[in-house]
Amino acid sequence: MLKNRADKSKLPSRHVTEGPERAPHRSYFYAMDLTQEEIDQPFVGVATCWNEAAPCNIALNWQAQSVKTGVKAANGTPREFTTITVTDGIAMGHEGMRSSLASRDAITDTVELTMRGHCYDALVGLAGCDKSLPGMMMAMVRLNVPSVFMYGGSILPGQHEGKDITVQDMFEAVGKYQAGQMSDAELAILERVACPSAGACGGQFTANTMACVSEAIGLALMNSSGMPAPYEGRKAYGEAAGKAVMNLLEKNIRARDIVTRKSLENAARVVACTGGSTNAGLHLPAIAHEAGIEFDLFDVCEIFKDTPYFVDMKPGGRFVAKDLYEVGGVPVVMKELRKAGLIHEDCMTANGESMGEALDRIEGEADGRVIHTVANPLTPTGGVVGLKGNLAQEGAIVKVAGMDEEQQVFTGPARVFECEEDAFEAVKARSYEPGEVIVIRNEGPKGGPGMREMLATTAALSGQGMGKKVALITDGRFSGATRGFCVGHVGPEAAVGGPIGLLENGDMITINALTGDLSVALTDDELAARRTNWKGPRETMYATGALWKYAQLVGEARYGAVTHPGGAKEKHVYADI
Numbered sequence: 280m281l282k283n284r285a286d287k288s289k290l291p292s293r294h295v296t297e298g299p300e301r302a303p304h305r306s307y308f309y310a311m312d313l314t315q316e317e318i319d320q321p322f323v324g325v326a327t328c329w330n331e332a333a334p335c336n337i338a339l340n341w342q343a344q345s346v347k348t349g350v351k352a353a354n355g356t357p358r359e360f361t362t363i364t365v366t367d368g369i370a371m372g373h374e375g376m377r378s379s380l381a382s383r384d385a386i387t388d389t390v391e392l393t394m395r396g397h398c399y400d401a402l403v404g405l406a407g408c409d410k411s412l413p414g415m416m417m418a419m420v421r422l423n424v425p426s427v428f429m430y431g432g433s434i435l436p437g438q439h440e441g442k443d444i445t446v447q448d449m450f451e452a453v454g455k456y457q458a459g460q461m462s463d464a465e466l467a468i469l470e471r472v473a474c475p476s477a478g479a480c481g482g483q484f485t486a487n488t489m490a491c492v493s494e495a496i497g498l499a500l501m502n503s504s505g506m507p508a509p510y511e512g513r514k515a516y517g518e519a520a521g522k523a524v525m526n527l528l529e530k531n532i533r534a535r536d537i538v539t540r541k542s543l544e545n546a547a548r549v550v551a552c553t554g555g556s557t558n559a560g561l562h563l564p565a566i567a568h569e570a571g572i573e574f575d576l577f578d579v580c581e582i583f584k585d586t587p588y589f590v591d592m593k594p595g596g597r598f599v600a601k602d603l604y605e606v607g608g609v610p611v612v613m614k615e616l617r618k619a620g621l622i623h624e625d626c627m628t629a630n631g632e633s634m635g636e637a638l639d640r641i642e643g644e645a646d647g648r649v650i651h652t653v654a655n656p657l658t659p660t661g662g663v664v665g666l667k668g669n670l671a672q673e674g675a676i677v678k679v680a681g682m683d684e685e686q687q688v689f690t691g692p693a694r695v696f697e698c699e700e701d702a703f704e705a706v707k708a709r710s711y712e713p714g715e716v717i718v719i720r721n722e723g724p725k726g727g728p729g730m731r732e733m734l735a736t737t738a739a740l741s742g743q744g745m746g747k748k749v750a751l752i753t754d755g756r757f758s759g760a761t762r763g764f765c766v767g768h769v770g771p772e773a774a775v776g777g778p779i780g781l782l783e784n785g786d787m788i789t790i791n792a793l794t795g796d797l798s799v800a801l802t803d804d805e806l807a808a809r810r811t812n813w814k815g816p817r818e819t820m821y822a823t824g825a826l827w828k829y830a831q832l833v834g835e836a837r838y839g840a841v842t843h844p845g846g847a848k849e850k851h852v853y854a855d856i
Contacts, residue, residue, distance in 0.1 A: 346403050383562075412493065496542045591648070693783070
């Protein structure tokens with residue numbers, strides 16, 4: 280490990296600690312009770328997304344203290360700071376959801392600005408809710424400092440009538456209530472027991488999907504994402520993360536040494552075999568973008584296409600994150616992938632060793648219940664599928680985990696809605712018919728703005744027992760908790776003249792997840808004629824402020840809905856200033 284009085288000649292913190300001209304800066308550090316020895320050591324940013332918005336984030340504060348203990352034990356000086364989080368479970372189903380995806384990039388930006396402004400040498404980032412995980416990992420790759428990611432952990436499952444339940448059951452309960460299948464009293468009981476602890480949503484929704492990604496991509500310590508948030512044992516992972524980042528600093532192993540094209544492919548494999556969230560198809564390209572790596576939605580979906588689905592997780596399956604942890608977690612999943620030759624073993628990890636070396640030390644094996652063997656998967660191809668066609672030249676994505684093959688092909692007439700609220704009201708009123716394809720447009724990154732998730736609508740459909748009787752497509756997104764034949768990320772989005780914006784009620788739409796097709800029964804000439812009559816993007820009420828700014832900057836969902844040119848265009852690397 281690094282010794283006291285480290286050589287700071289190549290570390291960013293030299294700009295705030297070294298030489299007579301930095302005496303004013305050092306006076307600030309003395310004001311916070313740092314010793315000269317601590318000032319002489321490398322400075323490690325310990326960033327959390329702690330807040331009191333939701334249980335996802337509430338445990339991050341105390342976990343950060345354990346990270347700081349680990350940094351100090353390895354002769355580093357931790358400097359804790361916080362950034363924002365927008366928690367999707369709270370933002371879902373109303374205007375607040377427009378802030379969700381934009382918050383991912385705001386998290387990245389604010390972590391970057393804090394690190395740059397204070398010249399920290401390395402980073403340990405802790406995150407708990409959906410967009411905060413990729414946001415923190417994007418910051419690590421953008422800064423390219425030695426970095427370790429730590430997930431805050433999942434929530435414990437709720438218990439109701441002898442069954443494990445999650446917040447997904449709550450959203451679906453709303454549909455049952457609207458259909459007259461649940462009373463006020465039953466709904467009140469359920470909402471009081473569904474979420475019994477700190478931690479992020481328990482199924483293989485977006486938070487847990489990206490937590491698995493953090494291990495598979497190499498930025499997190501092996502098995503650190505699995506332990507539920509309330510468990511005291513997370514302190515040991517925090518201390519280990521603090522020590523690990525100091526080891527990376529000593530060896531000058533940086534985030535982009537870990538995040539490579541191969542490690543991104545490893546991450547996509549784990550998403551596919553666990554039936555993870557479709558949002559990974561947005562976040563993996565965004566992480567790649569920060570490193571200047573070309574890895575778009577189609578690249579992600581190519582990986583999905585030939586990856587077996589063998590981990591039985593909610594919402595498509597039966598189990599939650601706690602169950603996966605108890606049978607060995609992501610390392611055992613990756614061991615199974617390795618048996619099929621589907622893991623790049625030469626990728627670097629946060630431990631400073633290769634993925635192959637890390638997996639060699641894992642003793643667990645597939646239990647056959649939560650983690651099936653790769654040789655005997657639930658289905659031979661991934662739980663998430665990419666689509667393309669005359670309705671989605673820039674691609675689309677759908678989760679098929681838990682669906683039979685006959686459920687993965689759907690043709691029906693379009694019922695078009697201009698926004699999520701209109702669709703939700705129609706679902707509440709049951710003013711739709713079985714066999715229809717519900718179209719929700721103007722919800723893309725620019726057109727929303729913010730690319731909202733549609734969980735309230737899809738869960739209401741499932742709650743009404745209609746999840747298998749209709750399909751849904753949108754240029755917006757879906758929660759990782761979404762079930763049913765629901766296609767998101769349809770691009771180009773309506774706001775830029777994409778075909779989804781040209782659809783009319785009754786147009787026959789075909790979704791075929793087996794062949795990867797999303798098309799409408801219109802000729803090129805018919806679509807061109809409609810385009811000449813298109814009146815332009817729908818006007819939104821966001822004429823100023825953060826969401827207006829986001830809409831001006833954000834790019835296509837295919838490339839991760841990013842807001843700046845990325846690593847390929849940079850003229851310097853922060854870590855080398």
